[in-house]
Amino acid sequence: MNINKNHAVTAQDVATKAGVSRAAVSRTFTNNGSVAKETREKILKAAQELGYQVNFLAQGLNRKRSQLIGVVVARLSDPFRSRLLEGLLSEIQNKGYQALVTEIGNPKDLEETIRRFTQFRVSGVVVTSGQPPTGLVKECVQHNIPVVGINRHMDIKDVDFICSDNQMGATLAAQQLIDSGCHKLAWLNYKESTWSGVSRGEAFRNAIEQKQAEQVLNLIQITALQDGYEGGRSAAKLFCRSDERVEGVFCANAQLACGFLDGMREEGFDAPRDFHLIGFDDTELTAQYSYRLTTIGQDIEETAARALSCLEARGRDATTEPRFEVVPVKLVLRNTSPALFC
Amino acid sequence: MNINKNHAVTAQDVATKAGVSRAAVSRTFTNNGSVAKETREKILKAAQELGYQVNFLAQGLNRKRSQLIGVVVARLSDPFRSRLLEGLLSEIQNKGYQALVTEIGNPKDLEETIRRFTQFRVSGVVVTSGQPPTGLVKECVQHNIPVVGINRHMDIKDVDFICSDNQMGATLAAQQLIDSGCHKLAWLNYKESTWSGVSRGEAFRNAIEQKQAEQVLNLIQITALQDGYEGGRSAAKLFCRSDERVEGVFCANAQLACGFLDGMREEGFDAPRDFHLIGFDDTELTAQYSYRLTTIGQDIEETAARALSCLEARGRDATTEPRFEVVPVKLVLRNTSPALFC
DNA sequence: TCACAAAATGAACACGTGTTCATAGTTCTG
DNA sequence: CAGAACTATGAACACGTGTTCATTTTGTGA
Secondary structure (H helix, E strand, O other): OOOOOOOOOOHHHHHHHHOOOHHHHHHHHHOOOOOOHHHHHHHHHHHHHHOOOOOHHHHHHHHOOOOEEEEEEOOOOOHHHHHHHHHHHHHHHHOOOEEEEEEOOOHHHHHHHHHHHHHOOOOEEEEOOOOOOHHHHHHHHHOOOOEEEEOOOOOOOOOEEEEEOHHHHHHHHHHHHHHOOOOEEEEEEEOOOOHHHHHHHHHHHHHHHHHOOOOOOEEEEEEEOOOHHHHHHHHHHHHHHOOOOOOEEEEOOHHHHHHHHHHHHHOOOOOOOOOEEEEEOOOHHHHOOOOOOEEEEOOHHHHHHHHHHHHHHHHHOOOOOOOEEEEOOEEEOOOOOOOOOO | OOOOOOOOOOHHHHHHHHOOOHHHHHHHHHOOOOOOHHHHHHHHHHHHHHOOOOOHHHHHHHHOOOOEEEEEEOOOOOHHHHHHHHHHHHHHHHOOOEEEEEEOOOOHHHHHHHHHHHHOOOOEEEEOOOOOOHHHHHHHHHOOOOEEEEOOOOOOOOOEEEEEOHHHHHHHHHHHHHHOOOOEEEEEEEOOOOHHHHHHHHHHHHHHHHHOOOOOOEEEEEEEOOOHHHHHHHHHHHHHHOOOOOOEEEEOOHHHHHHHHHHHHHOOOOOOOOOEEEEEOOOHHHHOOOOOOEEEEEOHHHHHHHHHHHHHHHHHOOOOOOOEEEEOEEEEOOOOOOOOOO
């Protein structure tokens, strides 16, 4: 069929075979402009037989925009991060785009990364990194590339944000702990936490303060010197060596929570026997038998869907009013703070 | 500086500003052809001031090859998969490429996926999926796109493979279990396992058979009806209800192993008290206090590096002899089968 | 049948780059 | 010093597509 094997079949080939002009082929595949029904059929048949497929590079060059969407991720080893990426990939592909994924190690790489995005004329950029790449995001905006941030509020003009409802999550956690009879509460977070963590902590404090009108409650803060599982574990050990006592703990994320639980176990304490524990982010890990952690579950599919919706909206009209959308969360009751039977 | 804000600065702009031809600009940025030292400096200065950056779409169109590398992943929620992706991303970026990541849910999506890769004229494709996309891989080969598979042997012409040393891993595991005094051994795998799993099982059986010359050993097979953590857990429960007894278990992957351990715990057994347990894949999860699983650790960085090396080699010369490279693994001793003090 | 609107079509341009080719300038060599 | 070898440079073409703009064909109502 294809005489020259090394020559990728082009729209011209299809046009020649179908006996029409190349413009007609282009119109057929973009559904742009009008083309007679039988002509379209001839073209589609010829394309099918030749195995024609549009060259996205040429298409993007012409349209000044590719079907690519840049995704900035960090620390994929964190289960929540990888689940979020999974959700984003799924959504991106469903909408007919392709994901250009970049992991940033040290922040200085990020400049080059975003630059590459613009060089590929991406249709949009999703930033899931905790560290805010302010300068580069501005560069994108300047290049007219829509940007959306996830779980991270940045004070940048013309950028949208999707965020899980930290307020709601913290309130649910506070409610559950208090209803379970906890009076001495703790908030566990990493020392140099991301914005999400800080935001959840503030919301938790507010929720507790509000409840203090009804009953006497005590809130202390436990600070982890590392992030992730190990951070939570050493925080627990340190905490046990102090003479503090606590009945209910709320953690900034699931990794910290699992680590904290394991650290407490090493010291002879366990949940829910000796204290209640609630984490943020409902990952596979938290559901496992060894943890069975009660958590605040984020709606990843909804988050991803809204992120892409933002990108598309801003792609159509760059002057859209910046959105700051909040996605509802839910309380997932498991063993470390079990359901109440009233 | 830039008069027309909506007009991306092009090589022609740089040429005009520097008072040279556009060809000189191209030569400067590609290090192709010769350009006088002072001319180059003029051009670089002008480019710097204008903020010029090469349009990768145009470049790719011309070169018939983009700086993109397609990565096919599946089940990112599996910690090992996401760590592998992390390693690949890092290597891809270090080599100056960009990753086009696609997650495939059901296998029928994969055809369209690979088609998209070819439409973007990727420089190579990395397949990490367990399911073998034979047809599409062939399509890539036909389009002269290098393909490399990871941890999956496929019988396809002109495709390279990188694989962790399952033979070595299984032998190390057998040695450790036997040296620890286990005589009744079991191999746990998912019913419809990937090639990796099957390969590890065969190697384990071989290793045991070899050892049987010296002492009497017993090997049974435990089959999980699901994959992943839950598969391991239910397999353990089922196993306990049988009257079989076992002293050392080797699992096809870490998720199965963690699940199996938790399942056994639910039934009142624990490792290493009642049996020894070794898994494959050393992930963050296995290191955590609640599991402290002895595992076979894969060298992800090395695997990723070799994968890219294969792609580049085949990119230079498509007729290279197909490689099947084996990456050494190591035994990571932890609690479920502790180190021996001889 | 005619006038006119609407649909269909192809020629031509634009997108931004890499690379070949011929030419002018420069250095080397015997 | 003449010729050769080499470096530097710009004009021109190719890459494969989308889209505009005339032009031709078709359809419609009177």
